Amino acid sequence: MKRLLVSIVIMATSIASIYAQKKLVLYYSETGTTKTVAEELQKQLSADIEVIECVKPYSGNFNETMQRGQREMQSGEWPELKPLKSKLTNYDVIFLGYPIWFGTYANPIATLVKNNDFAGKTIVPFCTFGSGGLNTSADALKKALPKATIKEGYGLRTARVAAAAKEIKRFLVENHFVQGTITPLPAFSAQKPVTDAEKTIFNDACSSYQFPLGTPSTVGSRKTPDGTEYKFTVKSNGFGGGGGESIIYVVVEAGAKPEFTQVVR
Ligand SMILES: Cc1cc2nc3c(=O)[nH]c(=O)nc-3n(C[C@H](O)[C@H](O)[C@H](O)COP(=O)(O)O)c2cc1C
Numbered sequence: 286m287k288r289l290l291v292s293i294v295i296m297a298t299s300i301a302s303i304y305a306q307k308k309l310v311l312y313y314s315e316t317g318t319t320k321t322v323a324e325e326l327q328k329q330l331s332a333d334i335e336v337i338e339c340v341k342p343y344s345g346n347f348n349e350t351m352q353r354g355q356r357e358m359q360s361g362e363w364p365e366l367k368p369l370k371s372k373l374t375n376y377d378v379i380f381l382g383y384p385i386w387f388g389t390y391a392n393p394i395a396t397l398v399k400n401n402d403f404a405g406k407t408i409v410p411f412c413t414f415g416s417g418g419l420n421t422s423a424d425a426l427k428k429a430l431p432k433a434t435i436k437e438g439y440g441l442r443t444a445r446v447a448a449a450a451k452e453i454k455r456f457l458v459e460n461h462f463v464q465g466t467i468t469p470l471p472a473f474s475a476q477k478p479v480t481d482a483e484k485t486i487f488n489d490a491c492s493s494y495q496f497p498l499g500t501p502s503t504v505g506s507r508k509t510p511d512g513t514e515y516k517f518t519v520k521s522n523g524f525g526g527g528g529g530e531s532i533i534y535v536v537v538e539a540g541a542k543p544e545f546t547q548v549v550r
Contacts, residue, residue, distance in 0.1 A: 303462065307377050308332035309334070309373075310323050310334040311380065313337040319382050319411075321449060322441055323382045325450050325453050326457075335369060335370055357392050373401060378409060385415075385417070389418065390422040398429045399429075407433070410422060414547070415443055415494075416494065417547045418440070419438050419439070419440030442546060455467050470514075471507045474507065477503060479517070483501070490537075497522045498531075498533060498548060499533075503517070504516065512537045513537050514536050515534070515535040517534075518531075519532070533549075534546045
């Protein structure tokens with residue numbers, strides 16, 4: 286009993302100290318989606334915010350950014366950034382935001398992590414993407430910043446930006462960055478072969494995406510406050526991944542069309 290009380294007090298104290306930590310939302314955004322998420326995070330966290338800017342901005346045109354981005358990746362000549370106004374030493378926790386480019390964090394973040402000292406900082410990655418890339422970019426940050434602590438992050442599809450405020454609230458409360466009330470989510474049920482009805486849900490959520498996302502083989506599900514969430518195991522069609530396996534999450538909310546929330550490759 287005494288031990289239980291001691292651990293409750295330790296937990297309450299450490300959560301209280303998380304609330305007191307100084308937080309900065311630091312982000313790059315080319316076409317505005319990550320900016321929307323960054324500003325929502327700033328609002329809900331009451332944190333400071335700074336945008337990362339390139340000396341020579343990208344044009345905002347998809348094909349041009351693709352070409353320039355690929356050239357930079359191949360040559361390792363990352364884009365030059367304007368100096369940060371914020372002093373990173375003033376912050377305990379940095380919410381670091383970026384769009385996913387080529388499966389990882391956008392090129393300006395490569396410059397940022399090369400040129401700044403993040404040792405001892407807690408970093409919470411957040412990103413926006415066409416289909417996915419939170420896990421791969423967080424792994425890349427862990428490699429690039431071995432002296433920082435990279436926490437669980439938040440990722441949002443460009444097509445689902447309307448869900449940002451609600452999802453961010455859940456993310457911040459679940460991870461004890463803010464106080465609030467949310468309904469805890471149960472675990473997913475065990476993976477089972479997909480039924481025809483589940484295949485239809487998968488296709489409704491995924492078939493309009495610009496690239497083929499594969500064929501679902503098994504699925505687990507769970508009830509959420511707004512409907513049902515599915516976790517599909519998917520055999521990729523070979524596009525971009527050589528026929529590997531991915532996990533695709535799909536939500537079906539009352540009165541709404543099924544939507545996939547992210548692909549984990
Ligand atoms: C050069 C480039 C590469 C991209 N690569 C990916 C990718 O590998 N995976 C993905 O899901 N989305 C990819 N996207 C889509 C962006 O991640 C997505 O549109 C993002 O929300 C843009 O954020 P922003 O509006 O803050 O710039 C790419 C976009 C660009 C311009």
